[in-house]
Amino acid sequence: MPIQSYPLSQLTAFSSLLLDYLDEKPNLKNLYQNSPNIAGFKNQLADKRSFPISNRQTLVEVLQDQYQGIENKPAIEKLLDSNTFTVTTGHQLNLMTGPLYVIYKIVSTINLAKKLKAEYPTFNFIPVYWMATEDHDWDEINHVHLNQKTYSWNTQQQGAVGRFNLEGIQDFLQSLPYSLPIFQKAYTQNNTLSEAVRCYMHELFGAEGLVCLDADDSRLKSLFLPVMEADLLDHVHETLVEKQNQQLNDLGYKTQINARGINLFYLIDGVRERIEKQGEWYKVLNQSIQFNTEELKQELQLHPERFSPNVVLRPVFQECILPNLAYLGGPAEVAYWLQLKGIFDHHQIPYPIVLPRNFALLLPQVEQKRIEKLGIKISDLFLPESSLVRKYVLENSVYSLDFNQEIESVNPILEQMVHKAKQVDPTLEGSILAERQRWVNGLERMAKKLKRAEERNHETAIRQIQQVKAHLFPQGNWQERYDNLLDFYLDKPSLIQDLLDSFDPLNFELYVIPLQSPNA
Numbered sequence: 001m002p003i004q005s006y007p008l009s010q011l012t013a014f015s016s017l018l019l020d021y022l023d024e025k026p027n028l029k030n031l032y033q034n035s036p037n038i039a040g041f042k043n044q045l046a047d048k049r050s051f052p053i054s055n056r057q058t059l060v061e062v063l064q065d066q067y068q069g070i071e072n073k074p075a076i077e078k079l080l081d082s083n084t085f086t087v088t089t090g091h092q093l094n095l096m097t098g099p100l101y102v103i104y105k106i107v108s109t110i111n112l113a114k115k116l117k118a119e120y121p122t123f124n125f126i127p128v129y130w131m132a133t134e135d136h137d138w139d140e141i142n143h144v145h146l147n148q149k150t151y152s153w154n155t156q157q158q159g160a161v162g163r164f165n166l167e168g169i170q171d172f173l174q175s176l177p178y179s180l181p182i183f184q185k186a187y188t189q190n191n192t193l194s195e196a197v198r199c200y201m202h203e204l205f206g207a208e209g210l211v212c213l214d215a216d217d218s219r220l221k222s223l224f225l226p227v228m229e230a231d232l233l234d235h236v237h238e239t240l241v242e243k244q245n246q247q248l249n250d251l252g253y254k255t256q257i258n259a260r261g262i263n264l265f266y267l268i269d270g271v272r273e274r275i276e277k278q279g280e281w282y283k284v285l286n287q288s289i290q291f292n293t294e295e296l297k298q299e300l301q302l303h304p305e306r307f308s309p310n311v312v313l314r315p316v317f318q319e320c321i322l323p324n325l326a327y328l329g330g331p332a333e334v335a336y337w338l339q340l341k342g343i344f345d346h347h348q349i350p351y352p353i354v355l356p357r358n359f360a361l362l363l364p365q366v367e368q369k370r371i372e373k374l375g376i377k378i379s380d381l382f383l384p385e386s387s388l389v390r391k392y393v394l395e396n397s398v399y400s401l402d403f404n405q406e407i408e409s410v411n412p413i414l415e416q417m418v419h420k421a422k423q424v425d426p427t428l429e430g431s432i433l434a435e436r437q438r439w440v441n442g443l444e445r446m447a448k449k450l451k452r453a454e455e456r457n458h459e460t461a462i463r464q465i466q467q468v469k470a471h472l473f474p475q476g477n478w479q480e481r482y483d484n485l486l487d488f489y490l491d492k493p494s495l496i497q498d499l500l501d502s503f504d505p506l507n508f509e510l511y512v513i514p515l516q517s518p519n520a
Contacts, residue, residue: 001368003502005509008359010379013478017253018331018356021338022508027251031244031338033351038119038506040353044325045123047350048085051323055223056080059321062217070202074211075126079323083123086211087112088318089328089357090130092137093161093197095144095153095172096183097204100480101330101357103499106201108357109328110208112505116325125325126211129201130318133162133194133216134265134308136272144176144484148474151175159270160308162194162216178490204496213322216267220321221304227316227347228264228307232275232282232296235261237312240342248339256336259312267308274310315340319349326353328505358503360511361479362488362495367471368514370464378512385469389462396458414439488515 008014008022021028024035033047034040056079063076078084089105097103106129113125135141138161143152153172157164169187173179186199198212215221221228230236241259248255265272266284273285283290291299300307309317315337318324327337337354344351361378363371371378375396380388414436421428474482489495492515502511 001363001372001514003514004378004512005507006379006512007509008356011382011510013382014331015254015335017248017335017338021334022356028338031247031341032354033341033344034353036353036355036506038115041116041120041325044350044353045085045120048323048325049082050350051082053080053082055321056082056323058219058223062219063211063213066198066212066214070199070206072206074202074206074209076211078124078126081124084126084323085123086126086128086322086324087116087326087328088128088130088322088324088352090132090318092132092135092141093193094141096146096176096179097200097485098141098144100360100362100483100485103485103496104360104480104503105328105330105357106205106210107496107499107503108355108505110205110210111358111500111503112326112328112355113209115505127209128322128324129205129210129212131162131194131197131212131214133214134160134267134272135162136160136265145474145482146177146484146486148483149177157270159272160216160267162192162214163269164193165191166193166196178486180486180489208500215317215321216305216308218303218305221307224309224317224320225300225304227313227320228300228304228309229297230347231263231313232300232307233293235277236346237263237343240346241312241339244339244342254335255339256332257311257339260310263310263312265308265310267306272308275307311336312340312343316343316347316349319344319352324352326355328355328357331356355505356508358505358507358511359480359509360499360503360513361472362483363512363514364471365514365516367468370468374461374464374468376465376468381468381472385466388469389465392461392465393458396461491515 009019017028021032022036034043060076060079063079067073067076079086087109089109091102091105092098094102106127109127109129113127116123116125136159138155138158141161142154143150145151151172153169155164155168166187173184173187182200182203186196186203190196190199194214194216198214201210201212238259238261241257245255245258260274262275262277262282264275266275266287266289271284271287273287276283276285280292281290282292282296315327318327327333329337334354334356341351361381371381374392376388376392380391383391414432418429418432418436421432472479485495492498498513502513
């Protein structure tokens, strides 16, 4: 079975906002800057040419510090060249790379850099993985799914996860059913979770030029000071986002995020808590820390690293410190980026091209055979199991189980009866209509009984459908949102290369990638 791809619109799994954005519907044009296609990058290159050389120098200095001790470093120094730009994806610091889609994000970003180099050869393009080291939602990332079982690292540490030390992680590593030397090395030879993730991502993708950035650095935060000051003191961003949200709501789209009066956390070791203005005081929630206005200004100037952007401002921080052209994310990320252009315009920061990362379904050989035998369309696999079973039974029944035609054929007779009854005795109309409804209800009950009987005739096929769904959509989740790389990589070490060879970041379709059994 060759690799196949399916348009996202066929899968009934993506929002109308994402699909309309990719179709470049006119009603969304003012929510972004340049179009999500190869031609749009010509304008994006021109927009980003003004990126300050001083910011490049700071970025390179930070990256060189972060890559100390790592062999075969990526070409960090190229970022000093005004003809070098980045394309970026970002994600939390999941254990063991987390769900498959994290890998898909990175591969999509690497391939976009390659595609841009082929189209615009006089420029250089570096793929960047923005490590969400300041995120503090440990419960979201403290586990990994292997063989559809969950393995967790239990630690009492709090605050920015990138700063977590790795003491005690050995128990977690030893509990895993399998591992790879690169992960053992990453988690046992580094001091923090941020360093460990950089280590194994470099092992997996360093040869492809991937740069891993930890933006939790005072030098980088200094470049972001004007935006943070505007947020803390002037509270300008909430209104800007609300305006864009209103436009999306008026168009019938759902919004993903909401801005606050202050969109920054206070960040110190063990603590990442929201800052809130209460009267004349700026208070750090759940802490005894507070500032008046002058104290806050001083704290911001002396310790910019103690201020951490939330989901509203993180994209803006990214574009302040990177000579970046595009951001690749999941469907929800694309949606919330479309809520933020007002902030970029306010600060006169070029808004990047926002792209969905590639989507994939890895299809083991046993599931390929089942699907082919059943005659199921790949796109139908994304239906709920009950809908898929019902569709299969209807399509594979010898006799039609749809009584609509019979009901329609009898309707004229019932209408004549109602008409005659009204002429004889108008009070009989209600009784005739009630009898008609009882008759229709009886037919519908009979149809359900016939469908259940037909399902019994297809018990073996239905059981196989359920097995396919259980393997490809574990625990009711998309495979890419649940399964880990190691579930496939150990049997197929070429998997990452296969993804690199297959994904086209500007082809907005689902890739179905068949996997041969290891003995084939």
